[in-house]
Every structure is written in structure tokens, then in C-alpha cells.
Amino acid sequence: MHGLGFEVRHERDGDGSVxxxxxxxxLMELEEVVRRDGDGKYRxxxxxxxxxxxxxxxxxxxxxxxxxLEVIYPGxxxxxxxxxxxRLVQGDWKGAAKRQMGRVQKLIENGEKSVExxxxxxxxxxxxxxxxxxxxxxxAEVGRIPLACVEPCPxxxxxxxxxxx
Amino acid sequence: xxxxxxxxxxxxxxxxxxxxxxxxxxxxxRLRERGIFAEVRAGFWKEEPSFADAxxxxxxxxxxxxxxxxxxxxxxxxxxxxxxxxxAGVECRVTEPIGSRPEILELVLGRAEKLCQIKxxxxxxxxxxxxxxxTGLHAGSRRAAEDLAVGLxxxxxxxxxxxxxxxEPRIADWRKVVAEDGPVVVLPHFLAGGLHGSEDVPGLLGLxxxxxxxxxxxxxxxxxxAALGRPEEMEEMVIRLASAN
Ligand code: SF4
Numbered sequence: 348m349h350g351l352g353f354e355v356r357h358e359r360d361g362d363g364s365v366x367x368x369x370x371x372x373x374l375m376e377l378e379e380v381v382r383r384d385g386d387g388k389y390r391x392x393x394x395x396x397x398x399x400x401x402x403x404x405x406x407x408x409x410x411x412x413x414x415x416l417e418v419i420y421p422g423x424x425x426x427x428x429x430x431x432x433x434r435l436v437q438g439d440w441k442g443a444a445k446r447q448m449g450r451v452q453k454l455i456e457n458g459e460k461s462v463e464x465x466x467x468x469x470x471x472x473x474x475x476x477x478x479x480x481x482x483x484x485x486x487a488e489v490g491r492i493p494l495a496c497v498e499p500c501p502x503x504x505x506x507x508x509x510x511x512x
Numbered sequence: 513x514x515x516x517x518x519x520x521x522x523x524x525x526x527x528x529x530x531x532x533x534x535x536x537x538x539x540x541x542r543l544r545e546r547g548i549f550a551e552v553r554a555g556f557w558k559e560e561p562s563f564a565d566a567x568x569x570x571x572x573x574x575x576x577x578x579x580x581x582x583x584x585x586x587x588x589x590x591x592x593x594x595x596x597x598x599x600a601g602v603e604c605r606v607t608e609p610i611g612s613r614p615e616i617l618e619l620v621l622g623r624a625e626k627l628c629q630i631k632x633x634x635x636x637x638x639x640x641x642x643x644x645x646x647t648g649l650h651a652g653s654r655r656a657a658e659d660l661a662v663g664l665x666x667x668x669x670x671x672x673x674x675x676x677x678x679x680e681p682r683i684a685d686w687r688k689v690v691a692e693d694g695p696v697v698v699l700p701h702f703l704a705g706g707l708h709g710s711e712d713v714p715g716l717l718g719l720x721x722x723x724x725x726x727x728x729x730x731x732x733x734x735x736x737x738a739a740l741g742r743p744e745e746m747e748e749m750v751i752r753l754a755s756a757n
Binding site for chain 1: 525526527528529530537538541544553556557558559560561562564565566567568569570571594595600
């Protein structure tokens with residue numbers, strides 16, 4: 348029906364007919380899809396396990412497929428390639444915190460507990476990525492691109508700061 | 513040259529406000545469609561993709577980073593150069609921020625003119641204010657706004673001044689820097705999407721919304737201009753910044 352290319356859809360939408368799914372035409376439109384949760388609220392965490400279903404995107408080339416994956420899971424393909432080539436750099440959260448603004452930097456001195464809590468409440472409970480910076484490993488399963496997290500994300504700092512107060 | 517270079521639009525972004533990055537992302541998509549650069553990405557400080565994420569997915573070995581910021585300040589002089597300095601496998605060049613382009617003055621002049629035309633006001637009857645952020649930490653922010661005020665004053669307005677959120681003269685004290693009567697045009701020196709231009713500044717002026725157009729505040733006519741950053745206005749500026757050496 349489409350010619351050669353790659354069909355991208357949510358895993359939970361299975362392999363049924365595309366007629367039941369909405370066609371997403373552009374990368375900008377795809378960005379709007381992944382930036383909202385099922386209630387239409389802002390979804391700032393791209394790794395969160397609440398990616399909406401019911402759409403598909405037809406990528407006409409492997410270059411376009413890369414762009415599509417970049418929108419859904421930014422950095423994931425690059426990390427995967429780096430990991431296979433043995434050049435995936437992973438730091439610890441303190442190194443990352445040093446490059447942040449003052450409030451986050453303060454976590455280095457007295458935020459160990461807040462960071463641990465945020466790792467449980469956010470990374471473990473809600474995010475599909477594996478925080479390598481917290482000592483987690485990323486299982487590379489056959490046929491799957493691993494979702495590595497090499498550095499705490501902005502939401503993580505928000506949650507860590509909130510849990511400390 | 514650009515054909516082999518990736519473009520990264522580096523913005524602030526937000527973990528709370530979904531709209532703050534809209535124009536940056538939209539501009540990135542528009543430029544990608546035009547095929548001028550090898551690859552185009554938007555990356556953010558407080559939003560995904562992070563700067564590092566934006567770099568990670570690149571196939572290109574070289575990238576030019578255009579800061580989606582108005583003023584030379586902490587972000588553009590400290591954070592961005594640092595974040596793009598040591599990057600595995602990609603050589604990055606950070607340009608001046610988009611706010612440094614001379615076209616910004618044209619955009620601001622256009623907004624003032626448009627507002628005056630709506631009411632058929634003559635320039636000599638209208639006091640103009642550039643409402644900017646300002647910060648005691650860095651002089652660059654203030655200077656950019658004052659330069660715009662100088663540019664505006666050459667167009668025969670009754671007066672043209674810069675007012676600030678975090679410096680004197682304050683936006684809230686706007687009445688002290690304009691004539692006692694007559695219409696006032698206020699032009700936000702902010703990028704669209706943020707709350708400063710859409711809520712904070714209108715609030716300080718006594719306006720009920722940040723929409724472009726005229727309202728009355730305590731018997732005074734106030735025209736509020738559109739914030740900066742519309743993709744169709746920014747696209748060419750980004751290309752020029754990226755092409756300059
Ligand atoms: S820091 Fe945690 S929540 Fe944020 S992307 Fe990494 S694993 Fe996910």
C-alpha cells in the first residue's frame with residue numbers, strides 16, 4: 348500500500364490494519380503526538396511509559412526513520428551506536444549536577460537522599476529508560492533498541508528538588 | 513559547506529510549559545524541509561531533546577549551534593559554549609544569539625508601525641517602550657534593549673525608551689518614563705512562548721492579556737506588540753548566523 352519504507356507505530360497497537368490508526372504526516376505533527384499524554388497534557392519526559400497509541404508514521408527511507416526515532420526517543424539511536432562501538436560515556440549524577448544552576452548544584456552536598464528518591468519515583472516508576480548514571484545497566488534485547496539514560500534529565504532535577512523540600 | 517553541516521537550534525525550553533519551545537521546534541522543522549543543512553535539530557536546556565541528545569543522533573561530523581536567545585547573557589556566553597565544547601565526534605561552532613541580528617530592529621519597528629496604523633496615530637504622538645528582561649548579572653541584556661530604543665527614536669516617535677523586569681527603569685513604573693498623556697506602544701523584547709512576554713509584562717502594564725493590539729489602562733491607550741520569534745521571521749536570520757564565519 349505504501350511502497351518501500353518503514354511503518355512506525357506504538358507497540359501496543361499490534362500489527363492490525365493501519366486503517367484503524369491515524370496517519371501522522373510530518374515530523375512536526377509527530378512531535379505534537381509524542382509531546383502530549385492521553386489527556387492532552389504536556390508530556391515532557393519522552394521516555395515515560397505513557398506514549399499515546401492510535402497513530403502511525405510512514406518513513407520512506409532509513410534516514411527518515413532515524414528522524415522519526417529521534418522525535419520519539421531523542422538520542423536513543425546515537426546512544427545505541429555508541430554503546431555497540433564501546434564509546435558510550437556515562438557519568439554520575441554529581442558530575443551532571445555541577446553543570447546545572449545553583450539549586451541543583453546544592454544537591455551535591457546534601458541531596459543524596461532526594462536523588463535516590465527521585466530515581467525510584469521517577470526513573471523506576473515512570474520512565475522506560477535505564478539510568479546508567481545511577482548504576483543501572485541497559486539490557487540489549489534482540490530486535491530492540493536499548494533506551495539508555497546517560498545523564499539525569501530536566502524533569503529529574505525538578506523531582507529531586509521537590510522531594511528535598 | 514552548510515550542506516555538510518548540521519544545524520542545532522539551542523533554546524531554553526521548559527519542563528512545565530509545552531508551548532515555550534514551539535517556535536524553535538517549528539523553525540527547525542521548516543529549515544529541515546528546505547534541505548540547506550545536512551541535518552537539523554532543536555535542543556534544549558530544560559526540555560528533551562537535551563543538547564547532548566540533539567548531538568548524539570547526528571550523522572554529521574560538524575555542527576553549527578545557533579542560540580535561540582535574544583541577549584548575550586549567561587546562557588549564550590557560559591552555558592552553551594561549555595555544553596558544546598567537548599562533544600564526542602562532532603565539532604561544534606556556537607554562533608551569536610538570534611537576538612544579535614540587525615533584523616530584530618526591523619521586526620520591532622514593523623510591530624510599532626503596525627500598531628500605529630491600526631489607530632491611525634502619527635509617530636510624533638506616540639511614546640514607545642521596549643520591555644525587556646535586564647539583569648544585574650550581565651550588561652548584554654540591557655544593551656540590546658537600549659540599542660533598539662535608539663533605533664526606534666530615529667523614526668520620529670514622541671519618545672522611545674527601554675524598561676525592564678529586573679533593572680531600572682522598571683516596567684511597572686512605565687508611567688514615569690512616558691509623557692503624561694497620549695498613546696503608548698509597548699514592544700516586548702522577549703521570545704514568544706515564554707511567560708514573560710505573554711503574562712508578566714502585560715500584568716505589570718495593567719493589561720488583561722498579552723495579545724497583540726490596543727487596550728485601555730486607566731484612561732490611557734496602550735498598544736501591545738507581538739513577541740519575537742515567529743518561524744517565518746527567524747528562518748533567514750538563523751541561516752545568516754549559521755553561514756557567517
Ligand atoms: S533521568 Fe530518569 S526519568 Fe529522566 S530520562 Fe533518565 S531514566 Fe528517565
